[in-house]
Amino acid sequence: MKKMLFIYNPQAGKGKIKSSLSDIIETFVQADYEVTIYSTKERDDARRIAFEKGQEYDLVVCSGGDGTLNEVTSGLMKCPHAPVIGYLPAGTTNDFASSMGIPKNMVKAAEAVVKGEPFAYDIGSLNERYFTYVAGFGVFTNVSYETPQTTKNLFGRAAYILGGIMSLATVKSYRVRVEYDDTVIEDELIYGMVTNANSVGGFKGITGKDVGLDDGEFEVTLIKRPKNIVELQHIVNALLVRDLGDKFIYSFHASNLDITCEEEVSWTIDGEFGGAYTHMHLQNHQQALSYLTTTITDKQVIIEEQ
Structure with a gap:
């Protein structure tokens, strides 16, 4: 059975995840994942748990705003062998999800995680x-x-x-x-x-x-x-x-x-x-981490003028 670490921010987006949490977990379990759940309690929690535990899992999924995603990304960038990442957007603007075509509906985003394919994505750094x-x-x-x-x-x-x-x-x-x-x-x-x-x-x-x-x-x-x-x-x-x-x-x-x-x-x-x-x-850092998506099929993503 595949192992998943699910990190979520319970405060993001007015606690948006609370009403969908059981459906999200059920989606993961039905896809044959053994799910370990971690609810963040303070700033930098997600980065710490991703860094300390991420390599023990086949997949790390996070839910929260772009700040929570940044913490998980930052933690996994420090790991020698980072797992694939799934993302369930629950914040205010969710720019990353928009760029990657990840559904705003959290249950649908969970379905996209279990059905998606890894996309190798560029990560940036500003000093450290x-x-x-x-x-x-x-x-x-x-x-x-x-x-x-x-x-x-x-x-x-x-x-x-x-x-x-x-x-x-x-x-x-x-x-x-x-x-x-x-x-x-x-x-x-x-x-x-x-x-x-x-x-x-x-x-x-x-x-x-x-x-x-x-x-x-x-x-x-x-x-x-x-x-x-x-x-x-x-x-x-x-x-x-x-x-x-x-x-x-x-x-x-x-x-x-x-x-x-x-x-x-x-x-x-x-x-x-x-x-x-x-x-x-x-x-x-070109193609440093892979994120799951169902909407990106070409290696080179071209965003057309809106």
């Missing part, structure tokens, strides 16, 4: 921290971890948008040096994101038209500081229509890059606070 799909800094990026969980549960995506608009009154910029391949960018930026996803903050297509989830490259978006409100509105409009070729936006692909700044830059990693640094090295 791993991220599943996005690392970002600047305006909007603090919205996720500064918005209270109760507000996220009540208003969902609107909470992120509202928080971002409120923060525009005090937009902070960073004078940074960005190095990748043979290219150097030196500019004053208000925003940057390094992604391996087609959905960020619940907005699809914001990372570009063609996204390969296993190609060994990040999609990088950097936004220059506007000089006035007219330029700021121009940037917002460009993002709304996904015009990443706009004059205020740097958009490129890179497998690794270095960013330096004289002052510390605060980052979010998969929607949670990811630390503050003056030197940042971001590395793409």
Whole structure:
């Protein structure tokens, strides 16, 4: 009999899993899995249990928001021989699930786990921290971890948008040096994101038209500081229509890059606070972990324009 470690966050998405837990477990058992269940109690629990116990199982399944998935991913990235991962989304935005075509319904997601095939997915790292799909800094990026969980549960995506608009009154910029391949960018930026996803903050297509989830490259978006409100509105409009070729936006692909700044830059990693640094090295670990999905059949995933 195959062995499964099931790690779930009971608080994610207003405790969304509670009403479906018995059906989820039954789905796993019917697929001939011996299931060990672990309910997280505090931050970093999922990472610790994934690292300490993950290699003892054929499959590790986690349920929670993108933060819980990040913890499990981070724990398994430290393991010499990581098992395949299944994911049941239960958070607010669930960007990773959107990119991978994982059902939002948790029981259907459980069925997708037992019926799915492994897909080798690129994992990113920011200095010593791993991220599943996005690392970002600047305006909007603090919205996720500064918005209270109760507000996220009540208003969902609107909470992120509202928080971002409120923060525009005090937009902070960073004078940074960005190095990748043979290219150097030196500019004053208000925003940057390094992604391996087609959905960020619940907005699809914001990372570009063609996204390969296993190609060994990040999609990088950097936004220059506007000089006035007219330029700021121009940037917002460009993002709304996904015009990443706009004059205020740097958009490129890179497998690794270095960013330096004289002052510390605060980052979010998969929607949670990811630390503050003056030197940042971001590395793409191509096809480092495999996640189960029933919707991705081609090795190279191309996300079409929405």
